Amino acid sequence: MRVLRSFCLIFLLGFGILSSQTSSGNQTFYRSEGLALFNQGKYKQAIKLLKSRAEQYESQRGISYYYLGESCYNLGLMSGSSSEADKYFKQAEDFFTKATAQSDIRAEYPELGNRSVYKKAWSLFRQAEIKTDISQKISEAISAFENASDVCKDSLKFQSQYMEAESRLRYADYLRTSLLLSDNSGYQKNMYRKIVSTLNKCVVIFKSVSENSSASPKLRLSAEIRMRDVYLLKGLLIAVIPVELIGGKNSVEEAKPELDKADYLSLLNSMTSDELEGYKQQLIYSSAVKNLYLYLLTGADLYQQNLNQMIDKIQLASLSTEKDFIKGVRDFSLNSDDESFFRLSQQNSSYFARAASEMPEAWYWLGWVQFVSNTGNSEQQFSNFLKKISKTSINARMSFLREDARYRSYLIRFDKNVGNKRALKKLKRDVQAFNPKNQIIKDDTELLLNLIRVSLGEPVWGGVIPQSTRKIMFDKVFNLVRQMMIRATRVTGKERVPYLKCLDKLFEITQERRKNETNFYKGMYMFLKAEIQETSAEKKKYYLEASRILDNVTGNFANEAKYIKARSIFAAAKHEPNPRNVQRTYEKAKPIFVHLIDDFHSLRSLYYLGEIFRISGNGKAAKECYDVVVAKTKGSTRAAFWYNNAEAGLKSAGESGNADVLDGIKIQEVKFPERLLVVNGEEISLERFADPGYVRSLYRSEALDLIKKFGPGKLDIYPSFNCPSRSVFASRSFPGLSAGINEKTGTISSGMKLVVILPPGVTESAEVYIEGKTIKKNVKGYYEKSPIILGSTVEIKVKNNRCYPYIFKHKFMKPGSEKMVISLLPYLSFRKAGEGTDQGINAINISDRLDNCILLKHGDIVPDANAIMLNDFRADVNLRDFCFSPVLNKFLAVNGREPDLLTYRNDSRISKEGT
Numbered sequence: 001m002r003v004l005r006s007f008c009l010i011f012l013l014g015f016g017i018l019s020s021q022t023s024s025g026n027q028t029f030y031r032s033e034g035l036a037l038f039n040q041g042k043y044k045q046a047i048k049l050l051k052s053r054a055e056q057y058e059s060q061r062g063i064s065y066y067y068l069g070e071s072c073y074n075l076g077l078m079s080g081s082s083s084e085a086d087k088y089f090k091q092a093e094d095f096f097t098k099a100t101a102q103s104d105i106r107a108e109y110p111e112l113g114n115r116s117v118y119k120k121a122w123s124l125f126r127q128a129e130i131k132t133d134i135s136q137k138i139s140e141a142i143s144a145f146e147n148a149s150d151v152c153k154d155s156l157k158f159q160s161q162y163m164e165a166e167s168r169l170r171y172a173d174y175l176r177t178s179l180l181l182s183d184n185s186g187y188q189k190n191m192y193r194k195i196v197s198t199l200n201k202c203v204v205i206f207k208s209v210s211e212n213s214s215a216s217p218k219l220r221l222s223a224e225i226r227m228r229d230v231y232l233l234k235g236l237l238i239a240v241i242p243v244e245l246i247g248g249k250n251s252v253e254e255a256k257p258e259l260d261k262a263d264y265l266s267l268l269n270s271m272t273s274d275e276l277e278g279y280k281q282q283l284i285y286s287s288a289v290k291n292l293y294l295y296l297l298t299g300a301d302l303y304q305q306n307l308n309q310m311i312d313k314i315q316l317a318s319l320s321t322e323k324d325f326i327k328g329v330r331d332f333s334l335n336s337d338d339e340s341f342f343r344l345s346q347q348n349s350s351y352f353a354r355a356a357s358e359m360p361e362a363w364y365w366l367g368w369v370q371f372v373s374n375t376g377n378s379e380q381q382f383s384n385f386l387k388k389i390s391k392t393s394i395n396a397r398m399s400f401l402r403e404d405a406r407y408r409s410y411l412i413r414f415d416k417n418v419g420n421k422r423a424l425k426k427l428k429r430d431v432q433a434f435n436p437k438n439q440i441i442k443d444d445t446e447l448l449l450n451l452i453r454v455s456l457g458e459p460v461w462g463g464v465i466p467q468s469t470r471k472i473m474f475d476k477v478f479n480l481v482r483q484m485m486i487r488a489t490r491v492t493g494k495e496r497v498p499y500l501k502c503l504d505k506l507f508e509i510t511q512e513r514r515k516n517e518t519n520f521y522k523g524m525y526m527f528l529k530a531e532i533q534e535t536s537a538e539k540k541k542y543y544l545e546a547s548r549i550l551d552n553v554t555g556n557f558a559n560e561a562k563y564i565k566a567r568s569i570f571a572a573a574k575h576e577p578n579p580r581n582v583q584r585t586y587e588k589a590k591p592i593f594v595h596l597i598d599d600f601h602s603l604r605s606l607y608y609l610g611e612i613f614r615i616s617g618n619g620k621a622a623k624e625c626y627d628v629v630v631a632k633t634k635g636s637t638r639a640a641f642w643y644n645n646a647e648a649g650l651k652s653a654g655e656s657g658n659a660d661v662l663d664g665i666k667i668q669e670v671k672f673p674e675r676l677l678v679v680n681g682e683e684i685s686l687e688r689f690a691d692p693g694y695v696r697s698l699y700r701s702e703a704l705d706l707i708k709k710f711g712p713g714k715l716d717i718y719p720s721f722n723c724p725s726r727s728v729f730a731s732r733s734f735p736g737l738s739a740g741i742n743e744k745t746g747t748i749s750s751g752m753k754l755v756v757i758l759p760p761g762v763t764e765s766a767e768v769y770i771e772g773k774t775i776k777k778n779v780k781g782y783y784e785k786s787p788i789i790l791g792s793t794v795e796i797k798v799k800n801n802r803c804y805p806y807i808f809k810h811k812f813m814k815p816g817s818e819k820m821v822i823s824l825l826p827y828l829s830f831r832k833a834g835e836g837t838d839q840g841i842n843a844i845n846i847s848d849r850l851d852n853c854i855l856l857k858h859g860d861i862v863p864d865a866n867a868i869m870l871n872d873f874r875a876d877v878n879l880r881d882f883c884f885s886p887v888l889n890k891f892l893a894v895n896g897r898e899p900d901l902l903t904y905r906n907d908s909r910i911s912k913e914g915t
Contacts, residue, residue, distance in 0.1 A: 029053075029060050030748075030790055030813055035067065039747050039790070043071040062102025066112050069095035070745045073123060077744065082130045082726040089126040096120035111816055114152045118160055121145040122743050125167060129729040132395055134174050141167045158215040159741050162223055165205035166719050166739075169230060170729065172198040173713075176237050177396045180709045181438055185244065192245045195237060202230045218740035221267070221275060222717050225283070226739075228262045229716055232290055235259035239297050240708050252297045252635075262290050281316040282715070282734050285323075288314060289714040292326055296333055296708055299635045299643075304330070318735040321358040322715060328352040328362065329707055332369055333637070335644045336696060345373040347381075360388030361398075361712055364405055368703040371408060372696055374490060379412040395728050397710050403436040404706075407445055410434070414448060415490060418455050419498040428452045447483055454480060454502050461509055474514050475680065481506050481521050482682075485689040488528050492692070496532050500525065520557040523550035523564050524690045527571075536575035543572035559600055560677035564686045566592035570608055586612045594665055596676070603632055603670040604687070607642055610649055618657030626650045628667050637704055639672050641687070641697035720744075750812035751786030752796075757823040762802050766824065769797040788812050798822050808896075869893065869910040 029035065034049030047068060054064035069092045076088035099105050099116040106113055121144030128137035145167055148160035172195050179191040206227040210220045235258035239251050246254050264286040268276065288310035295303035307330060314323045328351035331340040343349040352366035367381030382405040389402060410431050417423035431449045436442045453464045465476045481503060488499035503525050510518045523546045530542030546568040553561035566589040573585035593609045596602035610625025629646035633639035677684040687694035718733035722744045754775075756766040768775040768783040771794050775783045788794065793811040803824035812818060869891055873879045882893040884906070890913065891904035900915040 029057075029063055030815065034064075035748065038067055038071060041074075041746070043075050047071050059104055062099050062105030063109055063112060065095045065099035065102060066105065066109070066116055067748075069093075069099060069116065069119060069123070073119060073126075074744065074746070076123075076126060077722050077724055080725050085130055085724050085726060086127055089123045089130075093120055093123035093127070096123060114148075114156065117144070117151050118148040118156050119743065121148050121160065121163065125163065126724060128167075128170070129727045130724055131728075132399065134170065134395070134728075138167055138171045138174065142171060154214070155216065158209055158212060158219060159743070161205055162209050162215075162219055162739060162741070163719060165202045165209070165223070166226065168198050168202045168205070169226065169233070172202065172230075173233060174396070176233065177400075177710070179237075180240065181396065181400055181440075183440060185242070188242065189245060192237075192241060196234070199230050199234045203227055206230065216740055217275075221271075221279065222719075222739035224267055225264070225279075225286070225717055228264055228267075228286070229714070231258050231261035232286075232293075232714065235262065236293060236708065239293075240705070255297065256294075259290060259294060262286075264290065278737070281314060281319060282717075282737060284310055284313045285316075285319050286714055288323075288326055292329060293708065295330070296637070296704055299333075299637065299640070319715075321355050324351045324355040325359060325362055325712070328355060328365065328369075329711070332365070332700070332707075333704055335640070336373060336700065337644075341369075341373070345369045345375045347376060356384070359712070360385060361401065363388065364401055365703075365707070365711075367405065367408065368699075368706075371412065372699045372703060374696070379409050379416075382406075382409045382412075400438055400441075400710060403438055403441045406434060407436065407441050407448070410445070411448060414452060414455075415487060418487070418495075418502075421456060424452055424456050428456065447479070450480055451483055451487065451502075454484070454505065455498065460506065470513070474510060477506055477509055478514070478517060478521070478679075481510075482684070482689055485521070485524060485528065486695060489690055489692050489695045493532050496528065500529060516552075516554055517557060519549050520553045520561055523547075523553065523561060523568070524686060527564065527568055527686065527690045530568075530571065536577065540572045540575040540577075543568045543575070547572070556679075557677060559596065560684060560686070562592055563596055563602065563605060563676060566596070566605070567608065567686055570612070583616060586616065597670060598666050600674060600676055601666075601669050601671045602674050602676065603629060603642065603672040604674065604685075606667055606670045607646060607649075609665075610646070610653075613657065613661070614649060614653045616657075617654070618659075618661065619654035620657045620659040621661050622653040622657075623650055624659050624662055625667060626653065628670060632670060632672055636672070637701050640701065641694050642672065747787075748790050748815045749787030750790050750792075750814055751788055751817040752784065752812070752820060753817045754783040754796075754798075754820045754822065755781065756783065756798055756800075757821065758800060759803065759824065759826040762800060762824075762826065764801055766803075767799040769799075770794055784817070786817060790815055798824065800824055802826055864908055867908070867910040868912055869904045872912070 032049070032053060034046050034053055037043075037046035037049065050064050050068045050071065054061045054068070057064070072088045072092035072095060076085045076092060079085035079088060096116045096119050100113055100120075105116065121141055124137050124141035124144050128134040128141055131137060142164060145160050145164035149157055149164060152160050175191050175195045175198070179188050179195065182188055182191070206223040209215055210223040210227065212220070215223075235255040237255075238246060238258060239255035241251065243249065243251050264283040267283060268280060271279065288307060291303050291307040291310060294300070295307050307326075311323060311326060311330075328344060331338075331344045331351065334341045344351060347353045347366070350366055350369070352362040352369065356362035356366065363381050363385035367378045367385065370376035370378035370381060385405050386402060386409075389398060394402070410427060413423070413427050417427065428449065431445060431452065434445055436445060450464050454460060458464055460477065460480075461473070464480075465473050467473070484499050484502050484506070488496050488503070491499075503521075507518055507522060507525075526542050526546035526549060530539050530546065533539045533542060547565045550561040550565040550568070569585060569589040569592075573582050573589070576582045576585050590609065590612055593602075593605040593612075596605040597609065606625050607629050610622045610629070613619075613625065614622035626646040626649045629642055630650070633643040633646070636643070673683065675683055688698065689695075712732060715732055715734050717737055717739055718730050719739045720741045720743055721738050722742065723730045752770070752775075754768060756768065758766060765777060766783075768777075770785050770788075775785050777783050790812060793809055795807065795809050798806045803826050806822060806824060810820075869882065873882070873893075876895070878896045879893055879902075882891055882904075884891050888903075889906050891906065891910060893902040893904060895902060898915075902915055903913040904910045905913050
């Protein structure tokens, strides 16, 4: 006879399962036809049955709404139409909202309740990313993800936090575009404060996610990268906003600390080899974009060199288009005389043309390059852009570029056909039909229409310029004068004549009432007229005529008039036929330039003073002038014209002469811009209205400013594996890279989350097998397996070398993850002993059982070998253990398939009593 080493009565399970239970109602729902259709991806059919079930079973209404939401959400992801996708995502939002309000979700499916909150936020985010105006839905998404991060746990909590910051960043970018498109200072100030606050909140959240070790490595790394994207966006905002918004400080200097924080390459130092393979090229590209903007903002050689180094390291094929675009922007910022700039303007060699095959927006920027250089067919490039970029499903940035492209096309057509009445009439109709939303483009378009009408010979006073106060009407006429001069500056020779005729007509209106102002503009007009004369004698004649007219200009216009007068004399000297009179003519201009330098800090005058010295052979004095101009304009894109000209002057000036001639001239006090004349907030200068080279440089500065404000920006990390086909956000995301979030519910599956409890003293881990395959324990101590097909029955085996194995089959009927707890019983040890060793102790031995089940009991009754309980134990393997209770005077038995204990009487038959 074998007996226990030490006496004990075992009342509890030797090894049992404590598992989350799935109610019969739950099982009914998860076996429903509607859910079966959902699992097959037949969402439209599933929606019909799930709606019917929600109406029929109030106790299952919440879970029905939840899967209705999932069905609509998945249809939204699958839809090829923005309007259809928007409809489905809106329906999904509504169903997820309804689901959270139902009692069955709160009582029986709390995890699905939390997930409903999470998926509602995603539904709002999806609606935002397929809309032209994202403001309302992205604002709602921010609040919804913030709510989800409060109620969700584990991975959903971290994903909700990440998506709250992601939504805030998208919203801030939207607000940034709105700010830059506005000319309302009050609105700009409010928007700036709101954007900065939003971006600062993004940093806090992304930082929190990146530092949370419980979040997935991919999500943490994505948060680190997006945090740097926040710094980049904030720096670029500060760099291009009106300086009044930052207290009149140097915008570039204020922006640099933020841009320096966008240190993408520092992330490479802490990456694993797998992460380096997946992210290194994208981070190098991101660093290239940052250095491109720094180069555009500062013109510093350091950033240009850093940019070129990063460009050389971009090898990923999927980034080749971005690489070409970056090169195009870089070369656009070069001097227009540079060979690289010339190649950029040629369609067969342009980086923009190469990029346009994959990035249609590049056609727009190529159009700008050719518009600036006045080469190629810029109108065709703008047309290519308009054809490729649809009017629908575009954001505010792209909408602005479309409107600007149309306006530029009309402007180019005007320049081409200013003398062609028939073509102008057609252009007038097209411009009248154009109704841009942006106020700046609207104003420019109205001005262009007026130029067309003047060129067509329509009455100006009371016609082109509608009746108003005389001051307003004259101001508008002079505005036409200035714009006509700019248009005249873009052409040479006979092509300029139609513009000059239009100016003659405008001067007839202003000559009597605004004589002083008219003479000022007539001086510039003569300067323009002189440039297109065929002979030097004629050129000299008109330059001197310009000088004579400007002698009579007084008041606010006097200082700029003096500058133009000096420039006219300077130009006349170049066409002086008598060599002995050349220097004499230059000497007439010199004192005017010196006066403007000393009294008005005129940098332009200093440059031309240097030119006079260079031409006169005093290289040393010329170089001192050029050096100051270079120092004062370095790094300013607006002053690039003067910087480049001074640099060229330094290279051509000799070493002869004496710089002492500059003694007493305040050359170090010059500044740029000098603003000798400002009318209604607009700076008026000869260069702006009558110098072709300077006008080209202004156009290039305008284009580069547009790139900094409204360029395509940097590619970013899309948050999810899943993406609607019409996503605006995804259009500027890294191909094949995401933050690792998979919010989509496709096939509904279950899963196992098992905890194994081992007896005290057992240190070896348990071995767990599902269908014969080993399941490893994770760092949190769980044996997890997912997905497991919902409704499937699998064999689970739990083993330990010092415990009895536990093998059972389980049917998974709960979606998500079923939590289980299994406690293993240690192997029992026995020793030989004589029968009846202890007085009053009898043994019951069920020898037919494989486990040789033995019971020690008090009492004298020796059960019959065919006792009912013993027969039950022999017949049913699910009867696992039993014990005798002296208190109850009954036998208690455990059935592995029943929750209650069985009771047997203490009689000779050990007959069954109940539970």
